Amino acid sequence: MTTIARLPGNVVIKQFWNDHHPPHFHAYQAEHEALIQIADFAVYRGWLPPGAILDTVTWGRNHQAELALNWVLADAKLPMRRIPSP
Numbered sequence: 056m057t058t059i060a061r062l063p064g065n066v067v068i069k070q071f072w073n074d075h076h077p078p079h080f081h082a083y084q085a086e087h088e089a090l091i092q093i094a095d096f097a098v099y100r101g102w103l104p105p106g107a108i109l110d111t112v113t114w115g116r117n118h119q120a121e122l123a124l125n126w127v128l129a130d131a132k133l134p135m136r137r138i139p140s141p
Contacts, residue, residue, distance in 0.1 A: 059125060060138045062114055066107050070125050070135055078126040082111045091115060093122045114141065 059080070060068040067083045078093045082103055089101035089108060096112045103111060115122060118138045125135040 057129075057135045058137075059135055060114070060118075060140045062110055062140050064107050064110060066103070066111055068111070068114075068138070070122070070129055072129045072132060074129065078123065080115070080122055080125075082107070093119060093126060 057071070058067055058069050062068065065084055069081045069083070071081070077099070079090050079099070080093065082089045082091060084103050084107045087101070087103050087107075089098045089103045089111070091098055091111065093115070096115050098108065102108075121136065121138045125138070128135050
């Protein structure tokens with residue numbers, strides 16, 4: 056597991072090596088976790104509070120290419136890159 060970003064509101068963004076499809080990232084805030092697809096930013100598992108999910112999806116849309124690249128790097132067992140936070 057690699058922490059790739061930390062967003063305001065204590066939201067931690069992670070991506071994992073050898074993770075399952077569809078390509079996605081994990082967003083954590085306190086005891087909550089959401090899995091968010093990179094292609095369309097749909098939450099397909101879990102939940103975050105409304106403000107946190109809005110900020111996370113907005114950030115994700117601004118960094119979609121980097122998230123997709125990290126997915127490819129992880130699949131190839133190469134180091135993932137940190138992504139800038141706001």
